[in-house]
Amino acid sequence: MARLKAAAIQSGVDVRWTPAEWVNHLRWQLASCREAEVQLAVFPAWTGAYQESYPRGFPEEGLGTLLHLLGDLAREARLHLVPGSMPVRAEDGIRLRSFLLSPDGELLGVQDQLCPPPGYAPGRAIAPIPSALGRVGIVIERDAEVPEIGRILALQGADLYCVPAALPAPYNPWRQAAGMWQIVQANQVAAVEACLVGEMAGRLYAGSSRLLGAVETTSDGTGVIAAAASAGQTEVVTGTIDLDAQAGARASFPIFASFHRDLYKMLPRAYRILTSACGAAEKEGMPS
Amino acid sequence: MTGADLKIQAARAALWWRSRPGPVAGMIRGRGPTDAPEPREGRVRVAAVQVRATLSRTAVEFATRMELLVRQACLDGAEVVVFPEDNGTQLLGLLPGLEEMADGRCVEAAGMAVAEVIRLASPFIQRAFHTTFRELARAYRVWIVGGSIRLAAEDGRLVNVSYCYGPAGEIAGRQEKLHLMVQEEEWGFSPGRELTVVAGPRIGLAFPICHDATYFETFRLAAAAGAELVAIQAANPAEYKEWYARRGIWPRVQETPVYGIASHLVGSMLGMVFTGRSAICAPLALSPSGDGILAEASSHDAEEVIAADLDLSALADWRARHPLQLPVEVILRYLPACYEAGSSRNCAPAKDGDQGQKQRQKELAGQEHEEGPPPAQPVGEQESEVEIEERQAIQEEQEERQKTEGQEQGGQGEQVGGLGVPEDQHGGAEGSPAAGEPGDQGQ
Numbered sequence: 107m108a109r110l111k112a113a114a115i116q117s118g119v120d121v122r123w124t125p126a127e128w129v130n131h132l133r134w135q136l137a138s139c140r141e142a143e144v145q146l147a148v149f150p151a152w153t154g155a156y157q158e159s160y161p162r163g164f165p166e167e168g169l170g171t172l173l174h175l176l177g178d179l180a181r182e183a184r185l186h187l188v189p190g191s192m193p194v195r196a197e198d199g200i201r202l203r204s205f206l207l208s209p210d211g212e213l214l215g216v217q218d219q220l221c222p223p224p225g226y227a228p229g230r231a232i233a234p235i236p237s238a239l240g241r242v243g244i245v246i247e248r249d250a251e252v253p254e255i256g257r258i259l260a261l262q263g264a265d266l267y268c269v270p271a272a273l274p275a276p277y278n279p280w281r282q283a284a285g286m287w288q289i290v291q292a293n294q295v296a297a298v299e300a301c302l303v304g305e306m307a308g309r310l311y312a313g314s315s316r317l318l319g320a321v322e323t324t325s326d327g328t329g330v331i332a333a334a335a336s337a338g339q340t341e342v343v344t345g346t347i348d349l350d351a352q353a354g355a356r357a358s359f360p361i362f363a364s365f366h367r368d369l370y371k372m373l374p375r376a377y378r379i380l381t382s383a384c385g386a387a388e389k390e391g392m393p394s
Numbered sequence: 395m396t397g398a399d400l401k402i403q404a405a406r407a408a409l410w411w412r413s414r415p416g417p418v419a420g421m422i423r424g425r426g427p428t429d430a431p432e433p434r435e436g437r438v439r440v441a442a443v444q445v446r447a448t449l450s451r452t453a454v455e456f457a458t459r460m461e462l463l464v465r466q467a468c469l470d471g472a473e474v475v476v477f478p479e480d481n482g483t484q485l486l487g488l489l490p491g492l493e494e495m496a497d498g499r500c501v502e503a504a505g506m507a508v509a510e511v512i513r514l515a516s517p518f519i520q521r522a523f524h525t526t527f528r529e530l531a532r533a534y535r536v537w538i539v540g541g542s543i544r545l546a547a548e549d550g551r552l553v554n555v556s557y558c559y560g561p562a563g564e565i566a567g568r569q570e571k572l573h574l575m576v577q578e579e580e581w582g583f584s585p586g587r588e589l590t591v592v593a594g595p596r597i598g599l600a601f602p603i604c605h606d607a608t609y610f611e612t613f614r615l616a617a618a619a620g621a622e623l624v625a626i627q628a629a630n631p632a633e634y635k636e637w638y639a640r641r642g643i644w645p646r647v648q649e650t651p652v653y654g655i656a657s658h659l660v661g662s663m664l665g666m667v668f669t670g671r672s673a674i675c676a677p678l679a680l681s682p683s684g685d686g687i688l689a690e691a692s693s694h695d696a697e698e699v700i701a702a703d704l705d706l707s708a709l710a711d712w713r714a715r716h717p718l719q720l721p722v723e724v725i726l727r728y729l730p731a732c733y734e735a736g737s738s739r740n741c742a743p744a745k746d747g748d749q750g751q752k753q754r755q756k757e758l759a760g761q762e763h764e765e766g767p768p769p770a771q772p773v774g775e776q777e778s779e780v781e782i783e784e785r786q787a788i789q790e791e792q793e794e795r796q797k798t799e800g801q802e803q804g805g806q807g808e809q810v811g812g813l814g815v816p817e818d819q820h821g822g823a824e825g826s827p828a829a830g831e832p833g834d835q836g837q
Contacts, residue, residue, distance in 0.1 A: 220721040228721055232728060253610040253649050254725045261732035261741045280678055280685045288645035292610065321637050328637045361608060364573040366585055367733050370611055374730065376618035377722045380650075 108350040110239055110266070112146040113139045114315035114343045116334050118304030123156040129175065136183040138342050145209075146186040146239060150302035150315075151202070151219075151247040151272035154192020160307065163195030177211030184209050186239055190270040190300070191219060191246045199227030204244045204270055206235045217244035221252055232258055240265030240349065243295070245286065247272050250299075256289035261362075265349060267297035277312035277337040287329060290318045294356045296331075296347045303338050312337045317345040322355035402514065405490055409518035412488045415525040418457045422529040425461060431471035436707040438597050440623065441472035442655045442689075444672040445541070446697035447480070447629075447663035449487025453522035456485055457529070463699060464530045464538065470701040473595045474537045478659040478672075479554070479571075479604045479629035481541025485519035486511065486664070508581040509552055516546040524557070524565070532563030537594050539601045541627050541657065542571065544583075551584040556601055556627055558592050567592035571603035572612065591619040597706060604628040607642040613650040622709055624652050629659035634669035634694040644686055647675045651713055653688075653704045660695045669694045674702040680712060 115135045123131065132149070139147045158164060164172065180187035191204045202219040214237050218229025232255065234241035243259030245267050250256075256267065269286050286299045301313025317331040324331055332345030356362075433439070443463045450456035460477075467475040486492055489511065520543065527540040542556040547570075554571040570586025571578075589612065591600045600616035600623070607613075607626045616624050626643045647654040658670025672691040678684055688702035735741030 220724050221719060228724075230724060230727075232724060251649075252720060254720065254729055257610070258725070258728045258732055261735065261739055262728075263739045263741075278678065278684055283640075284645055284648035284678065284686070288641065288648075291641040292608070292645070321635070321641065327635045360576065362739065363576065364605060364608075365733060366572050366609075366611070368587065369572060369589065369615070370733050371730070372615060373611060374726055376615050377720060377725060379618040380614065380718050381720055381722050 108348065110146060110347045110349060111142070111144050112298045112317055112345065112347055113142065113144040113148070114298050114300040114317060114332075114334075115139070115147060115149050116301050116303055116313070116315035116339070116341045116343060117150060117153070118302065118311075118340065119150075119152055119155055119306050121155050121157070121160040121307050125156065125158055128154075128156040128158075129179070132176075132179055132189065133182070135342065136179055136185070136187070139185060139344075140183040142342075142344050144183075144185050144344055146188070146266075146268070146298065147183065148188040148268045148298045148300040149190035149270060150300045151191045151270040152302055152306055153190025153270065154203075155306065159193050161193070163193040163200035166194050166196050169194065173205065173207070173213050174211075176205065177207050177213065180207040180209055181211040186214075186237060186242075188242075188244060188268040188270065188298075190302075193226070196227065200225070201227050201229060202246060203229075204246055204268075206237060206242055206244065206268070208237065215242075215244075217246065219246040219249055220255060221248045223248070232262075234259050234262050234264040243267050245269045245289070245297075250285040250289060253289060253292060256293050256295070260293035260295050264293075264295050265352075266347065267295055267299075269297050269299040271299050271313055271315075272302035272306075272311050273313040275310035275312040275338075277314070279314065279337075282313055287316075287318055291320060291329060292361070294320045294352060294359075294361060296320070296323070296349070296352055298347075301334070301337070303340065315341065315343045317343065317347060319347060320352060320355040320359075322358065323348055323351040405514060406518075408490045409488050409515060412452045413485075413518040413522040414453065415521060417452075417454045418522065418525045419529050421454055421457055422461060422526075422533050424533075425465065426533045427468060427535055429469075433471075433473060433595070434703070437703045437705055438473055438595055438623075439471045439701055439703050440474040440625075440653075440655060440674060441467035441470060441476065441699055441701040442625075442657040442672040442674055442691075443467060443475060443477050443541075444658050444660055444670070444691045444696070444698045444700070445478050445481055445484075446661040447659050447668055448484060448661070449492070449663060450484050451487050453485070453488070453525065455487075456522060457526040460526050461530060463697075464534055464536065466699045467701060468534045468536055470699065472536065472701050474539070474597075474599065474623070474625070476539040476601070476625040476655045476657045477541030477627065478657040478670075479542045479556075479627040480544070480659050480663075480668075481627070482519060482523045482543025483629075484663065485522050485543070486515055488518060488522065489515050512544050512552055513546045519543060520545055527557070527559045528563040528565070531559035531561055535561040537561060537566070537599070539599075539625050539627065539657075541659075542603050542629075552582050553586065554578065554583055554603060555586070556603055558590075558594075558599065558601055560592075561595075566594075567599075567601070569601050569603065571606060573605045573609055575605055589615050589619065591616060591621045593620075594623070597704065598622045599625060601625045601627065604630070607646055607656070610646060610649050613646045613652065617650045617652055622652055622706065623655065623704060625655040625657070627657055628670055629668050630670050631666040631668050633667075634671070639670060639694075643673070644675050648677060648686060650718075651677045651709065651716070653680075653709065658691070658694075660697070672698065672700055674700060674704075676704070677709075677712060680705065680708050 187207045191202045194203045206214045215235030234243040243264035296319040301315045302311040314337045315334045321329040334341045531538045538559045558567040560566040567590045598620035600621035643654040643656045654675040659668045671694045674688040689700040691698045732741035
């Protein structure tokens with residue numbers, strides 16, 4: 107698929123929503139996507155946090171019913187759907203999970219957040235999800251601040267990142283750029299980044315939802331295909347991602363061709379140093 | 395002896411004469427610190443020098459220009475002064491007739507093989523370069539990252555290499571460019587093998603080159619080796635575009651909390667036009683405007699020196715309060731194998747990946763309709779025996795590592811610090827236990 111019309115749905119959530127209210131919220135947002143003939147819609151992180159799933163997590167054994175429901179929504183809107191993330195009560199704790207559903211309502215794949223906030227269990231697997239749109243990597247919330255996650259997905263063949271995002275307020279555009287924008291540039295993989303806005307469970311979130319591409323693929327060279335007009339209002343951002351142009355950017359500036367694999371063999375050691383003792387221990391062995 | 399041989403001999407003689415160290419040392423001696431501000435406790439003042447490219451016909455001409463820039467930086471109180479990539483390439487002007495031959499055209503278009511030119515001029519431009527910066531560092535009692543120079547190394551490899559000079563005029567460290575551009579590979583250059591960190595003035599300093607800043611891996615390695623400041627030397631032969639430029643050091647400093655310097659070569663040289671805005675960067679929270687910029691050149695095409703204070707206490711405090719939270723287990727399970735698989739973006743065997751996702755889909759979608767208890771973990775994430783052993787091995791290694799870390803780091807030789815690939819470790823001695831295990835690649 108050379109060109110893909112996508113939507114980043116910038117919206118809030120209310121953890122007090124009943125299941126019916128929650129479904130109405132999703133359906134209402136997806137109606138405008140259907141009107142715009144969008145092929146892919148992405149909701150923000152925590153979109154699945156409502157009465158049944160927050161704070162204890164939706165029971166994993168009940169997911170089948172929920173996924174049928176989400177499949178119905180994807181089918182109604184005739185699009186691929188990433189319904190944000192939701193707390194799921196798994197064996198090892200509450201995970202923050204996202205899904206990709208096809209326009210036929212079929213579940214194509216799942217992804218758990220790998221760097222969840224405190225109190226949540228991290229996912230332990232990562233892979234792009236094959237779909238008719240290409241291979242879709244889902245990068246949830248804080249995972250966008252970890253360049254290794256975007257790199258792994260890109261090396262696994264991701265054509266597109268879907269990013270259910272939630273940036274704490276106050277909004278700093280540079281903080282947002284330091285996340286997904288730079289991962290898109292570092293790997294030359296486009297992204298649909300949907301930001302949570304407003305208050306959720308006592309915390310404020312703000313962000314500008316965006317469709318992102320390698321700078322070479324955007325006419326103004328910014329790497330932003332489309333962006334929300336505000337960082338705090340509900341809005342559906344639509345745009346077209348040109349996967350042919352993406353391939354062209356990779357060919358003209360082949361970042362992955364310059365990997366230094368021998369040097370990278372030292373990375374495991376580096377990670378152990380960086381995460382075991384940030385600061386003082388790093389400098390041990392440094393001469394004075 | 396052929397005519398060509400005679401020309402080469404004549405060129406060597408001219409290079410030798412023009413690169414003599416005596417006049418350079420004589421010009422610099424007697425210069426030195428002026429009324430520069432005193433260093434402040436817990437802070438280091440650094441300068442990025444944006445150099446306008448000009449071929450220098452003699453070492454003295456080059457040194458005179460460099461001296462002016464170092465003086466300017468030191469007057470502003472800088473303790474570390476960073477020059478750009480290809481700063482030493484300006485010394486190719488020592489080669490008689492080069493400027494005329496390449497005027498308005500690239501060297502290759504002028505019918506010259508880049509490798510031949512570098513091999514011919516290498517010993518002489520190296521002599522002029524070292525003399526200039528050793529003398530300047532000593533005279534001004536400052537740390538200088540001299541920018542890069544293209545040389546034939548002792549082992550015959552062509553390298554794009556930078557040197558860091560200490561305030562006693564010593565060579566404190568050497569850094570070859572690690573990630574080469576395609577054109578550099580076509581010219582016959584080889585990548586460096588290790589990343590160096592030197593103990594600068596109260597600060598760990600790494601000084602990789604240009605394209606190295608495209609890769610977060612460089613900064614992870616630098617920080618692990620003790621860098622608090624990563625000084626990138628850049629020469630970008632392309633039209634200036636703000637957001638293209640922002641792909642370099644700025645995001646790297648946000649991902650791996652260090653201070654960053656980018657020093658750019660600008661202007662025309664050897665048929666190429668270089669652009670860039672030099673900058674001194676910091677993690678967002680440590681920059682007054684919240685944009686990650688401490689200082690930035692006012693233009694992308696003019697010579698300029700910028701300087702800023704780096705607050706080491708603030709960085710240490712930030713690191714302590716916001717330690718890197720990385721999913722190390724996941725990273726080690728996947729990333730080494732992905733690198734090994736090559737650059738074709740196919741590290742996850744498609745069938746395995748697809749089957750894994752489909753199996754998870756089936757389990758999740760159909761759980762309520764199937765008999766028996768739900769799986770303990772989502773399908774595709776259950777650890778195999780091999781994975782369990784690997785995880786345990788990593789944990790044991792971590793514990794062992796914590797015990798012996800000081801000893802290991804102290805044993806990195808006379809190079810002040812750094813992470814590299816010793817010859818005997820090529821092939822994966824340091825690779826993660828998961829590297830090369832196809833079972834770890836898909837779900």
